[in-house]
Amino acid sequence: MVNNEIELIRTVDMEKKDALVRRLVNAGISYLEKWEKVPFFRRHEYNGAKEVCVVFINDNQRELAQSILEDIEGSAEVPERRQKIKALKDQET
Numbered sequence: 001m002v003n004n005e006i007e008l009i010r011t012v013d014m015e016k017k018d019a020l021v022r023r024l025v026n027a028g029i030s031y032l033e034k035w036e037k038v039p040f041f042r043r044h045e046y047n048g049a050k051e052v053c054v055v056f057i058n059d060n061q062r063e064l065a066q067s068i069l070e071d072i073e074g075s076a077e078v079p080e081r082r083q084k085i086k087a088l089k090d091q092e093t
Helices: 014-026 040-046 059-092
Strands: 005-011 031-037 051-058
Touching: 005 014, 005 059, 014 031, 014 051, 014 059, 051 059
Parallel strands: none
Antiparallel strands: 005 051, 031 051
16 A cells, blocks of 8 residues: 555454544544455355455554454453364363
């Protein structure tokens, strides 16, 4: 992209995207949200979604934006990890 914009995240999870955008705005980080069509044979990578949201930020704000993203992903992934671990343990028994 132009103007030192870098891709921060590519997602189809709208809750995650909305939380990220809200936190970026609160931190004063400018962003660009772009929607891209997903080719038919790559849709399995995005759980069958036809479009994916790509969020770009300025490279100068990368560290703060990545820490915000890690915080959001960390808080969202903890219950999912517990469910996956529980499912694996259930399969073993």
